[in-house]
Amino acid sequence: MSGGVDSSVSAALLKAQGYEVIGAMMRFWPDNKKDDCFETCCSPDAAYEARRVADQVGVPFYLLDYREEFQEKIIDPFIAGYAAGETPNPCVNCNTRVKFDSLLKKARMLGCEFVATGHYVIRQGQALLRGDRNKDQTYFLWGTPKEAIPHLLFPVGHLEKPQVRQLAEAFGLPTAKKPESQNICFVQGDLKEFLAGHLTARPGPLVDLETGRVIGEHAGAQFYTVGQKKGLGLWQTHLERYVVRVSVPTNEVFVGPRAACEWGGLEAREVNWLLEPEELPEEVEVQVRYRTKPVPAQIEALSSGRMRVRLKEPQFAVTPGQSVVVYSGDRLLGGGFIAQPLWNGHEQTLIESL
Structure with a gap:
């Protein structure tokens, strides 16, 4: 339970269907950070909301400590990816390595048959299918271990988001109108500022692929991503340029026309x-x-x-x-x-x- 409307309705639906439901939230935020260091889906406030929902639904709730594992399996690889000139997506690793691996193993060890989440995904036997096309989240689940699939439930996977909010209202859940979190949960504010706190910025050449000439200076190759157009500082040249390649070893960022991307x-x-x-x-x-x-x-x-x-x-x-x-x-x-x-x-x- 993340403290959001999707997992809240998932718990309520399962309880209504006769399942024995245990609410659980994984604690990711560290002690040495202020309370708002994590976005709404993983914050202390979200834990409070999840506990309120559990009380409303009538199920026990546990806050599980996954701080060290989240740092090791999610945050550290995320930073290392940018340091190598990549643009990682931490949600994939979180589902693959934490929710549907470590958490599922713990649940099975404690005698639970399933782990249920609020993902918009449909499970049919061993197959995972797209849910609501506007909210489909199968894209983030490609790394799910095959052996985990029979033990996963997605109670809202066949619904559309407005239907989920209507159900939350009908169940009287306090999260019915809670807005969605769109950001990376452990990045509060600007991503570049977050990375700057972990990576050393080395300005270097911005190279135009069409001419081979240096046409500007970047703030550090690891802060740029393929396809990026904004923030290149090229507005004075009237060139429409996109980042085509990032080379961290040479600290170069190569730009070119859209066709080059x-x-x-x-x-x-x-x-x-x-x-x-x-x-x-x-x-x-x-x-x-x-x-x-x-x-x-x-x-x-x-x-x-x-x-x-x-x-x-x-x-x-x-x-x-x-x-x-x-x-x-x-x-x-x-x-x-x-x-x-x-x-x-x-x-x-x-x-x-x-």
């Missing part, structure tokens, strides 16, 4: 499949960002948990550290972390001409 494929690492590899269809659909439209693609399995993806339609800002998620229709098949984008004819032509 269109990629025909990618290579991914740490790939996880929710079905046997031989069951994969020849053609699938993939998403390279949460809010992008899925596009047809072909998958080639590589060694060491890697795969190569060839896209039928070029995609903008295929970014190392983000997730590539594989679907067949509404069914989630798996995914991986983007290691590098591939097949950008525009950039290759520019590089060869320099």
Whole structure:
């Protein structure tokens, strides 16, 4: 229970369906931080709201200490990803390594049959399917261990958000009108300020791919992401430029026109499949960002948990550290972390001409 409306309604629905429900919230915020250091979904205030909901529903509530594990498995890799020039998504790691691994193991050890969450996901047997298209969260669950799926429940997965809020009102839950949290839970305020507190900023050259010339100065390569347009300080040149590549070893940021950010494929690492590899269809659909439209693609399995993806339609800002998620229709098949984008004819032509 996160203290939000989705997990609150999930608890109420399960209780109404006759389940024996135990409310639990994972404590992530450290003692040496002020109370507002975490966003609404993980804050001390959220724990208070979750306890109020548990009381209203009539179920016990426990606050579980996951501070050290969250630091080790989520925050440290997040910072390390930016230090390496990637743009990580911590929600994927949180689901994969904490909620549906560590928490599920603890629940099973305590005799619980399921872990239920407020994700907008539908489980049918061993398959995970898209929920409400406006709120679908399968994109963040590609790393779920196959053996965990039979022990997961998603009570609001078949509903749309307005329906969930209506149910919260009907159940009399105090979270019915609570706004959603859109930010990274452990980043309070500006992401760049958060990273600056953990990474050393080294200004360096902003290089134009079309000319090979230095056209500006960046504040530190690790603070930039592929596809970024704002914050480059190029407004005086009247150039419409986007970040195409980030090189932390040389401390260079390469920029170019939008076409240079269109990629025909990618290579991914740490790939996880929710079905046997031989069951994969020849053609699938993939998403390279949460809010992008899925596009047809072909998958080639590589060694060491890697795969190569060839896209039928070029995609903008295929970014190392983000997730590539594989679907067949509404069914989630798996995914991986983007290691590098591939097949950008525009950039290759520019590089060869320099």
